[in-house]
Amino acid sequence: QKEVEQNSGPLSVPEGAIASLNCTYSDRGSQSFFWYRQYSGKSPELIMFIYSNGDKEDGRFTAQLNKASQYVSLLIRDSQPSDSATYLCAAKTSYDKVIFGPGTSLSVIP
Amino acid sequence: GAVVSQHPSRVICKSGTSVKIECRSLDFQATTMFWYRQFPKQSLMLMATSNEGSKATYEQGVEKDKFLINHASLTLSTLTVASAHPEDSSFYICSALLNRDFTDTQYFGPGTRLTVL
Numbered sequence: 001q002k003e004v005e006q007n008s009g010p011l012s013v014p015e016g017a018i019a020s021l022n023c024t025y026s027d028r029g030s031q032s033f034f035w036y037r038q039y040s041g042k043s044p045e046l047i048m049f050i051y052s053n054g055d056k057e058d059g060r061f062t063a064q065l066n067k068a069s070q071y072v073s074l075l076i077r078d079s080q081p082s083d084s085a086t087y088l089c090a091a092k093t094s095y096d097k098v099i100f101g102p103g104t105s106l107s108v109i110p
Numbered sequence: 111g112a113v114v115s116q117h118p119s120r121v122i123c124k125s126g127t128s129v130k131i132e133c134r135s136l137d138f139q140a141t142t143m144f145w146y147r148q149f150p151k152q153s154l155m156l157m158a159t160s161n162e163g164s165k166a167t168y169e170q171g172v173e174k175d176k177f178l179i180n181h182a183s184l185t186l187s188t189l190t191v192a193s194a195h196p197e198d199s200s201f202y203i204c205s206a207l208l209n210r211d212f213t214d215t216q217y218f219g220p221g222t223r224l225t226v227l
Contacts, residue, residue, distance in 0.1 A: 032213050043203045043221040044154070049213055088153065090216075098144075098216060102153040 004101035019076040029094025036088040079108045116219035133204030139184035140206035160187040194226045
């Protein structure tokens with residue numbers, strides 16, 4: 001079992017819709033979780049991090065964490081074509097290493 | 111804040127050449143930096159963890175004699191690919207660790223695309 005899993009996609013949503021990206025992790029002792037966006041040919045850029053159960057909002061982005069279910073999600077409201085990218089979920093494990101998921105490719109259709 | 115630079119952004123070299131890549135944290139000090147490699151359409155693969163003033167910690171399967179890491183200061187880590195071969199062609203990305211809001215967060219450099227002919 002991979003430590004951090006994501007659907008590879010591609011996930012396609014129409015412009016203006018809500019994009020929902022999901023991530024699960026296997027190490028129950030993981031404490032911090034991160035969402036990065038990576039455009040093709042570029043390096044990842046941090047969107048947000050979360051470490052408490054519940055929701056955390058930042059502009060059009062909302063991260064959700066459910067430690068009991070070992071599940072993290074990222075919602076993008078009012079999706080724009082410029083949001084089309086690969087989204088990487090990462091977890092800081094109980095042994096202090098950050099593990100990245102394989103990424104989900106998002107395509108926002110104008 | 112939290113800007114990380116890498117130099118060079120792109121390298122094309124002949125097989126057998128050694129290539130040095132620099133990673134700098136520009137507006138913060140980073141005791142810990144990481145080096146990743148990413149092949150096309152694949153996720154990030156952690157190569158090594160670079161700690162200022164001590165030896166780097168390499169991931170399983172990464173040759174430390176081929177990928178030499180030096181973390182000489184709190185703002186600079188270097189990766190040297192010794193005697194590069196075509197199979198070393200990849201996108202190399204560094205990140206620096208910053209504690210913000212009680213959480214250690216990685217901030218990535220722009221990456222270096224290495225092509226070995």
